[in-house]
Amino acid sequence: MSMSVPELEKALRSLRLSGMVATLQARALQVASHEMSFIEALSALVQDELDRRRSRLLDRRFATSGLPQKATLQMLDWSFNPRLPKRDILELGALKFIDSREDVLLLGQPGTGKSHVAKSLALLAVDRGYKVMYREAHVLLEEIHEARQLGHLARYRAQIAGASLLIIDDLFLRRLPSGSADELADVLMSRYERASTIITSNRPIDDWAELLGDAVIVTPLLDRLMHHGHLLRFEGKSWRLKEASERAARSTAGAG
Structure with a gap:
């Protein structure tokens, strides 16, 4: 029937x-x-x-x-900021660095696209089937502290270690609490040669020891990051300033 x-x-x-x-x-x-x-x-x-x-x-x-939005490399206006390391960014887009368990450090001036590139690589990894964990640096450290207070630290550390790709975004954008050097070192040491980590920051490496308050930890931390890592420097014009100017222009035109 x-x-x-x-x-x-x-x-x-x-x-x-x-x-x-x-x-x-x-x-x-x-x-x-x-x-x-x-x-x-x-x-x-x-x-x-x-x-x-x-x-x-x-x-x-x-x-x-944990990604806040779906950013893509196609959204980047390469002509607006020709000083971007375009070839290196597109090479990272192949995601071979994840299979090779290599780390990525994106450094440069605010608004030049570091976070956008990191989120775009993370989205590509999600689409490709990798387990991805995205956190702004201060949020990651706050969650580690909370997990310790609640007695869930081992479980949270296992979650971090289990991600094929971890993104720590905007390191040093906010003042970090005391003990952050140890926490950050624990995260990176646990993932060294086991999984890939992307870190973005607008502060040069020379400032890290002072910002973390522990020069003894910073040297081996950076050594491990760069041992099998990619360092990309972002320079040039700010997209955020460009977008702010465009919004101001539209507002002025609308008011007229």
Whole structure:
């Protein structure tokens, strides 16, 4: 006995085939109008289901990564700031550094695209199936402190160590609490030659010892970062200033 379309949809839902439910009627019309054979329509329905599942999986991976938004390398206006290390950035976009367990240090002036590039690489890694963890530096340190206070430090450290790619964004953008040097060293030592870490900062390396308050720790920390690492320097014009100027211009034009 054949099923009606509503009955088929109900059966597909019970089998958790929501991707097929979404396109069932459209595929049926394609068969009825002889645009597709039965086998072609069935193949398309299976592909619809696979696409839906992949989309949901990527959404879950993105949500658990901690990324605040979906930034991409295609969004960068390379012509606006030709001093960017474009070749090196695009090479990192191949994500070979993750498989090689190499680290990346992005240094430079505020607004020149360091965080955007880090988030773009993280999004590429999410799409490629890597486990990604993104945190602003002060948030990471706050979460470590909270985990210690609640007795969950081992679990949180395991979460950090288990990420194929960890992004520590905007290091030194805010004043770090005492003990941050030890915490940061613990994170990086636990991942050394085991997984990849990207760090962005607008402060030159020469300032790190003073900012962390522990010159003894900074030297081996940087040594491990750079042993199998990539150092990219960001210079030139600020995108944030450009966007602020454009917003001001639009506001002035609107007021007129």
